Structures are given as C-alpha cells and as structure tokens.
Amino acid sequence: MGVSEKIKEIEEEMRRTQKNKATEYHLGLLKGKLARLRAQLLEPAPGAGAGAGTGFDVSKSGDARIALVGFPSVGKSTLLSKITKTKSEVAAYSFTTLTAIPGVLEYGGAEIQILDLPGIIEGAAEGKGRGRQVISAAKTSDLIMMVLDATKKAEQRALLETELEAVGIRLNRNPPNIYLKPKKAGGMKINFMNTPKNLDERMIYNILRDYKMLNCEVLVRDENEATVDDFIDVIMAAHRKYIKCLYVYNKIDCISMEFLDQLAHEDHTVVMSCELDLGINDVVDRAWKELNLMRIYTKRKGVEPNFSEALIVRQDSTVEDVCDQVHRTLKESFKYALVWGASARHVPQRVGLGHVVADEDVITIVTK
Ligand SMILES: Nc1nc2c(ncn2[C@@H]2O[C@H](COP(=O)(O)OP(=O)(O)OP(=O)(O)O)[C@@H](O)[C@H]2O)c(=O)[nH]1
Numbered sequence: 001m002g003v004s005e006k007i008k009e010i011e012e013e014m015r016r017t018q019k020n021k022a023t024e025y026h027l028g029l030l031k032g033k034l035a036r037l038r039a040q041l042l043e044p045a046p047g048a049g050a051g052a053g054t055g056f057d058v059s060k061s062g063d064a065r066i067a068l069v070g071f072p073s074v075g076k077s078t079l080l081s082k083i084t085k086t087k088s089e090v091a092a093y094s095f096t097t098l099t100a101i102p103g104v105l106e107y108g109g110a111e112i113q114i115l116d117l118p119g120i121i122e123g124a125a126e127g128k129g130r131g132r133q134v135i136s137a138a139k140t141s142d143l144i145m146m147v148l149d150a151t152k153k154a155e156q157r158a159l160l161e162t163e164l165e166a167v168g169i170r171l172n173r174n175p176p177n178i179y180l181k182p183k184k185a186g187g188m189k190i191n192f193m194n195t196p197k198n199l200d201e202r203m204i205y206n207i208l209r210d211y212k213m214l215n216c217e218v219l220v221r222d223e224n225e226a227t228v229d230d231f232i233d234v235i236m237a238a239h240r241k242y243i244k245c246l247y248v249y250n251k252i253d254c255i256s257m258e259f260l261d262q263l264a265h266e267d268h269t270v271v272m273s274c275e276l277d278l279g280i281n282d283v284v285d286r287a288w289k290e291l292n293l294m295r296i297y298t299k300r301k302g303v304e305p306n307f308s309e310a311l312i313v314r315q316d317s318t319v320e321d322v323c324d325q326v327h328r329t330l331k332e333s334f335k336y337a338l339v340w341g342a343s344a345r346h347v348p349q350r351v352g353l354g355h356v357v358a359d360e361d362v363i364t365i366v367t368k
C-alpha cells in the first residue's frame with residue numbers, strides 16, 4: 001500500500017470513530033500516525049532527485065519573501081502585475097500560471113520578493129495538480145498572502161487552510177508552549193505545570209511510544225491551551241513552519257457593500273479590487289506590517305537622507321541592530337546617534353545603542 005492510500009485509510013478510520021472519552025486515546029494515536037505519513041509524503045522518493053516535496057526553483061532575494069497562494073483565477077497574477085514590474089500572464093481560465101513567477105515589490109527602500117504561484121485545488125497537499133510544489137514554495141515564505149475571490153463561497157478559505165495545515169504550515173500561530181527533549185536513556189519524564197485540560201500523561205505516553213521516543217523529557221507549560229495536535233506538532237517540529245498569513249479578498253467590485261464591510265472586519269484580512277484599482281495600497285501596507293520589519297534611513301551630517309535605500313531590521317530593533325546592519329564593527333566606534341521620526345521624543349533626539357527605533361526613522365550615527 002502506498003503512503004497516500006495509508007493516509008486515506010487513517011482519515012477514513014478517524015471519520016468513522018466517534019469522539020468520546022473512550023476513543024480519545026485511539027484518535028490521538030491515529031493523529032500521530034497521520035502526521036508521520038504526511039511528512040513521509042513530502043520526502044522525495046529515494047533516487048527521485050528534486051522530488052515531490054521540493055518547491056519551484058526560485059532563489060530568495062530582497063529583504064523578505066511573500067507567497068501568493070489561492071485557488072485558480074482569484075487574481076494572484078493580476079496582483080503581482082500591479083505591485084511589481086513583473087508581468088505574469090492573466091486570463092479568465094484556471095491554471096494560467098504554471099510555475100513560480102517572482103517579482104520585486106519596492107516599498108520605501110525595502111525590496112520584497114513576491115512569488116506568484118499556480119492556483120491550487122482541494123487535494124493539493126496529497127499531490128493534486130502542482131499543489132505540493134506550490135505549498136512547498138509557500139513554506140519558504142515569510143508571509144503568505146492568501147488571495148481569495150470575494151464572490152466565491154466562504155468555504156474556500158477553510159479548504160485552503162486545511163491543505164496548508166496538512167503539509168505542516170501553521171498560520172498566524174505561535175509554536176506550542178511545550179518542551180520536548182529526546183534523551184539517550186532514563187525513560188520518559190512527563191511533567192505539567194498545572195492540571196491539564198485537553199492533554200494528559202497517558203495520551204502523551206502513548207504517542208511517544210508510537211513514535212518510538214522511549215527516552216525523553218516533556219514539560220507542558222500551557223495546559224489550558226495545549227492539545228494533542230499541539231503535542232504532535234512539537235514532536236514533528238522539524239516539519240512545521242509557523243507563518244503569518246494575510247487574507248486578501250479580491251474582486252470586491254462584484255459584491256454588495258454589506259458583504260464587503262463584513263469581510264473587511266475579519267482578522268488578518270484586507271479587501272481589494274485589482275480591476276478597479278481599489279485597496280491595492282492598503283494590501284501592500286498591511287503586508288508590510290505583517291512582516292514585522294522596519295525601514296531605517298541613514299543620513300550623513302548636512303546631507304538629505306536617501307529614502308530610496310533603507311536598512312531593514314526586525315520589529316523592536318535598537319540602534320545597535322541598525323549599526324550591525326551597516327557594518328559588523330561599526331558599534332565599536334559608536335559615540336551617539338541622532339534620530340528623527342516616530343521613536344524620537346524630540347527631533348533630532350540624541351540616543352545611545354540601546355534606543356529602540358521605529359519604522360521609517362532617520363538616523364545619523366556619530367563615531368568616535
Ligand atoms: N471582476 C474582477 N475580476 C478580476 C479582478 N482581478 C482579476 N480579475 C480577473 O480574474 C481572472 C483571473 O485572473 P488571474 O490573475 O489570471 O488569476 P490567477 O489567480 O493568477 O489564476 P491562475 O494562475 O490560473 O491560478 C482574469 O480574468 C482577471 O481579469 C478584480 O478585481 N475584479
């Protein structure tokens with residue numbers, strides 16, 4: 001029996017099994033097996049070369065990568081063509097785009113790589129269409145923009161999420177707060193900080209044994225939240241990717257104002273119409289926010305700052321991080337910095353290495 005058939009069999013058994021106290025442990029084991037098989041499905045077959053699990057061959061460039069993921073004909077290529085200089089083929093029929101098309105979004109001195117991808121359909125995770133390649137490419141991104149057709153049923157979003165989940169992508173979530181450390185000997189040590197709600201020692205023990213992890217240490221820190229699925233994610237950590245997702249509803253030119261208003265208020269959601277050129281700037285601004293990066297412009301004394309080139313640092317970075325972006329040894333000769341912008345109490349503010357900068361700050365670094 002092939003891996004796909006085994007997966008189908010387990011999914012079938014899970015559907016048949018009623019959920020109750022008595023079947024809880026059995027279902028937990030099935031979930032564990034399913035996670036293992038799904039990971040196996042993504043491993044290239046021996047001798048297959050660049051196999052099933054690999055994405056398209058596009059090298060990363062710029063400060064971050066955003067992947068456009070969605071069903072066919074939702075407008076992914078239209079969006080890429082709007083926000084970058086790259087033209088990706090647009091047409092009314094499904095599967096117009098057949099490979100990954102990279103473009104560069106220039107955003108106030110930052111360069112963000114946008115990957116336009118082929119449309120995916122239900123069953124993508126199990127290899128339908130180019131689904132697996134698309135999802136593998138999405139897995140390499142810093143942000144997934146899930147492009148949705150506002151005129152289509154609400155289920156499309158959940159269907160796509162299920163496909164991404166199946167290959168180990170976790171959207172807008174943090175890794176579970178569970179510590180797991182394999183050991184050479186000593187058996188299993190399972191500890192909880194408080195009385196758990198959705199997870200117990202027997203469940204963890206059964207799953208670990210099924211994974212042949214007989215010697216290890218477990219500490220569940222987040223009892224109120226942690227579920228069996230979370231625990232399996234921790235065991236499978238090497239195959240899990242926690243990625244931000246922005247839901248982008250396109251074609252709002254075809255829906256009612258009421259529905260538009262409802263969509264626009266959902267979490268992590270933006271709405272647009274590529275056709276009418278509505279909301280595109282919003283989409284780009286929101287995407288930038290979700291990336292949690294900041295643009296810092298440097299200014300030499302007596303010279304206007306250059307806003308077409310930014311130093312890119314993570315959210316909550318300090319002047320020290322900015323120095324490190326300029327040069328590895330700059331902070332050794334650092335005397336003070338002058339800052340203009342949102343992080344400055346007055347402009348310019350004279351600050352030290354520990355000062356936390358803000359997006360679009362302008363900074364002059366004065367050395368000894
Ligand atoms: N009404 C309307 N149509 C749009 C909008 N944006 C794109 N379209 C149309 O939707 C169709 C599909 O657009 P594409 O950009 O090719 O969609 P895609 O998601 O890249 O499609 P695949 O590559 O096949 O997966 C085209 O006919 C576009 O003209 C929009 O905002 N409103």
Ligand SMILES: [K+]
Pocket residue numbers: 072073074090091092093094095096097
């Ligand atoms: K299309």
Ligand SMILES: [Mg+2]
Pocket residue numbers: 076077078088089090096097116117118119
């Ligand atoms: Mg396309």
